[in-house]
């Protein structure tokens with residue numbers, strides 16, 4: 001029996017083996033790929049998109065989709081001891097199972113079951129209304145403790161990288177992944193003027209300010225003490241086949257995470273939820 005879908009929710013095939021859930025609401029439209037359990041876009045009517053989806057993204061089972069909110073799970077970055085394991089874990093290349101779609105006056109709630117990796121099992125809850133909320137839960141089914149790292153790898157769309165800043169990092173420590181160095185931010189907002197790839201340890205919510213579109217996006221998190229800030233800049237954009245050469249101008253990844261020293265140890269039977277809420281607002 002197929003899953004009952006509320007008004008405004010439809011399933012279709014985006015590409016061979018890639019199922020798409022489209023959500024149409026009076027106030028916004030969104031699309032979610034069951035490959036990767038990945039929100040691809042969310043756009044409030046009359047506003048620019050919240051998320052960047054690369055026009056050169058590849059939609060193919062076994063490949064990660066460049067853009068939206070990929071789920072890095074159950075490890076972030078390179079596997080700690082297997083050089084052949086895929087970067088950012090197994091969740092983003094695998095099909096997730098749609099379990100429930102509900103609609104109310106304000107929006108949609110969606111529940112997905114994710115892949116299992118060893119003793120770890122993932123599930124995802126999404127709430128889409130005036131904001132976007134994701135909760136990625138990991139359960140350890142083993143009788144032994146297990147290590148987890150993860151990220152909600154949101155590609156936040158920008159009108160233009162020029163004039164974009166990130167606030168909420170004053171005095172925060174960070175691991176510069178390009179230099180392999182631990183450092184600390186000063187009090188100035190972070191500007192984007194070159195490649196950046198850092199695991200940051202903020203004390204509170206981060207806000208991305210976009211001068212070109214005159215808006216801010218605030219990320220409120222729970223179950224997380226780290227975020228990853230990434231922009232590939234010019235040379236890396238040119239190297240990435242699934243990103244246009246000027247792609248770096250149109251997004252910054254601000255990824256709510258359990259990464260670096262914020263990786264978690266799950267006791268037998270324990271579960272952990274990594275949560276983020278993305279709220280866009282006009283700049284004041």
Ligand SMILES: O=P(O)(O)OC[C@H]1O[C@H](O)[C@H](O)[C@@H](O)[C@@H]1O
Nearest residue numbers: 064087088197198228229230253
């Ligand atoms: O190209 P991907 O595997 O999707 O990774 C894209 C980026 O993801 C994160 O932000 C990492 O910190 C970066 O090191 C990586 O380059």
